[in-house]
Amino acid sequence: MCSKKYKYACLLAVGLIGMTRVNAQTDVDAIMMNKYQFCNGLMYSHSSWNNYWEGTLKRSNENLGTVSTQAVMYMGAYGITDQLNVIIGAPYIWTKASAGTFHGLKGIQDASAFIKWKPVSKAFGNNKISLFILGGVSTPLSNYVIDYLPFSIGLGSTNVTARGMVDYWHKRWTVTGSASYIRRSNVKLDRDAYYDTELHATNEVKMPDAAFYQLRAGYRGTYLIAEGVLSNMTTLGGFDITRNNMPFPSNRMNATTVGVNIKYTLKNWTNLSILAGANTTLSGRNMGQSKDYSAGVFYAFYFKNRKPVQTNNKD
Amino acid sequence: MKKIINLTSAVIGCVLIFSSCSKDIAGRTDDLSSLTPANIDLDAGAWKPILLTSPTEFPVAAPIATTSPDYIAQVNEIKSWQSNITPDQKQIVKYWSAGAVLRWNEILRQLVAKHNLPPYQNADGTYPLPNANNPLAYPQFPFSNPPYAARAYAYISAAQYDALVAAWYYKKQYNRPAPYTIDQGINVMFSKTALPSYPSEDAVVAGVMVEMMKLMFPGDQDFIQQKAEEHTKARIIGGGNVRSEIEAGEALGRAVAQKFVARARGDRAGAAAGNATIWAKFESDCVAKGETPWKSLETPSRPPMLMMFGKVKAFLFDSLTAVSLCPGPPPSTSGSQMKKELEEVYSYTSSPTRDNIAKVHFWADGVATSTPPGHWNDIAANDFIKKNFSEVRWARNLALLNMAEFDAAIITWNTKMMYFNPRPSQLDPRIKTLTGLPNFPSYISGHSTFSAAAAAVLGHIIPERKSAYEAMAMEAAMSRLYGGIHFRSDCEVGLVVGKNVGNYAVQRALTDGAE
Missing domain, CATH: 1.10.606.20 (Vanadium-containing Chloroperoxidase; domain 2)
Known part of the structure; x- marks a missing residue:
């Protein structure tokens, strides 16, 4: 059944950063740390867009030019058991525009912690099906500005995520599908009145919840993992940016993206792995049509003297 | 398997507990109590108006006698509304009871915010101008930027003031008691005051708004009319005014507003x-x-x-x-x-x-x-x-x-x-x-x-x-x-x-x- 493999998978919440997503190797993958195994590292990501959707209208903005969001994220994953992992992360983010007078922002965004649990894993010959359940929380680590999109480094809400995931494996070829519900807390602005579709005499904004779906498929070998990834984020509520208006934290921000994620573990130094990813946005609403790149380095070790068992994935 | 079910239940349970917290937000003025004036300013009919030459510039006819069949019918209108009052209607009465000037000021601020958007450029790099005669076409009229908004707030507040000075003048002159003073069977949902109720000050404000907003926010007439109707109806349902007090107030408000509209048309803002x-x-x-x-x-x-x-x-x-x-x-x-x-x-x-x-x-x-x-x-x-x-x-x-x-x-x-x-x-x-x-x-x-x-x-x-x-x-x-x-x-x-x-x-x- 489940082999004791040495896998340096690392993860990260697919974070919505203002009108841009930061997307890296994720907690949406089907890879588990073994018991006592700890993997951690840093991920750099660069996301930028020239066009964005004002509601459903795609447009550019000569007073913004290219809006870019960069992030360096620390991530770590630990195997409590082979079936139960804890995943943590926190990014430092900075934003800027290539045109116009707007000042970019920078700062530490949200800390996230996920529990990833693989309750079921069944093998049938060369096939294997696993079921995962994930629960996670993320919350701002700093009092960053949220009401200054698209330059805010985050939306400021405390999120609770519930995710179900199914993974199918056949001779190193895999398909993983997941669906998540993200409960988002209300947020508070620096001002005490705002207009969404009516005037509110408060600094508190009701944040719509969100759903996140992902399908990933590809090759999962001992050293190389390469997957194509199709993702969709759908905000369950919220309102559209009106014509030539500014974006707002409770907009209906949707995006469908497609991309690739690659992870390579060094053959003669298996503690070390490198990750790279690229994504492009196919369609969206109240978000930038971003192109994202990411790269990271991860190091894995055991807390207890348990040697990694190096196997291929064919058991 | 049992462990799996337990853990799954725990995860779902946590999410549900978190989800059950209400996200509803409350505005600062959502839950105000009924306006209870510290002083009814009975002599405000003598205050100096802004544009009116005198508080009697737009005369208000004497009210019908409270003993007349017409008046009694109007009292019965209140009672029949009240006998079938819905929770929604109660909520609307409560909303308006906080004060006519306050509520319309909030509505005006909302419309300013809604329309405070700079027009997007034309293909040739010029910028289109909002057109008051075609307010719903892009770019919608108005672009309520700070100067535009400052002018709208000023005209509307000034017109309300003049119209209320005139209303107070006639209130004192005719000294018509409120319907709940005439008929104890009325359940009044506003604060009882000694202020004479003819013409209705609420209707005066609503009348001013209906006229002024044709000029200032011509594309939002449906919204304004709906609010004005809701407002004056709330006064009747809540036992604050009979219909003839509303009608007289609305007419006075409209007449005074037209004087301000005429000034606005000639103030060079065009x-x-x-x-x-x-x-x-x-x-x-x-x-x-x-x-x-x-x-x-x-x-x-x-x-x-x-x-x-x-x-x-x-x-x-x-x-x-x-x-x-x-x-x-x-x-x-x-x-x-x-x-x-x-x-x-x-x-x-x-x-x-x-x-x-x-x-x-x-x-x-x-x-x-x-x-x-x-x-x-x-x-x-x-x-x-x-x-x-x-x-x-x-x-x-x-x-x-x-x-x-x-x-x-x-x-x-x-x-x-x-x-x-x-x-x-x-x-x-x-x-x-x-x-x-x-x-x-x-x-x-x-x-x-x-x-x-x-x-x-x-x-x-x-x-x-x-x-x-x-x-x-x-x-x-x-x-x-x-x-x-x-x-x-x-x-x-x-x-x-x-x-x-x-x-x-x-x-x-x-x-x-x-x-």
């Missing part, structure tokens, strides 16, 4: 958008003085906002006084003072503190907000609520505030175009702004002028809050410096000019008979 020739002249006049002229930093280059607004007719003073209220010139764009101020702006924006960003954003009142005058209406309203002013005093105080804001906008815009002084980011492109850069010349700061004018008026109305208002005005002014969109001179001179303008409203307050 020409405020200006044109390319005028724009070029501002620029060349500035160059002739040896100064660097303002340039739009938007792409494509956008004409300065309402460039001729400085020529609009003020409420509180004549055009000669308006000229005398304009300050002297800003520091020369080539001088050492300007260089020093530019460095100061850069120092605030190069690595802004979180506190300063909060101030910038608290006072920004930019796109899709009710504008700085709207923000000061909000500040005023929050304090007026605590004072339990009568409707007529509410209107009078807001009229004083909003006439000062409107006139401050006129002086500010005149000054801006007169000196055509560039923004910090134009002189030093390293300066990046922490809020939207307004598309018009820098000197003097509108926020500073608006805020100091408001602080002067409000500090007179509520003296115990005078220093608090002044501190707010100072913070609002400085927030523009912290945000990188104004020089210190723009803010400091703006504060002085604003206070001078505000003092004209204070002078009026001292002599209008209400104090």
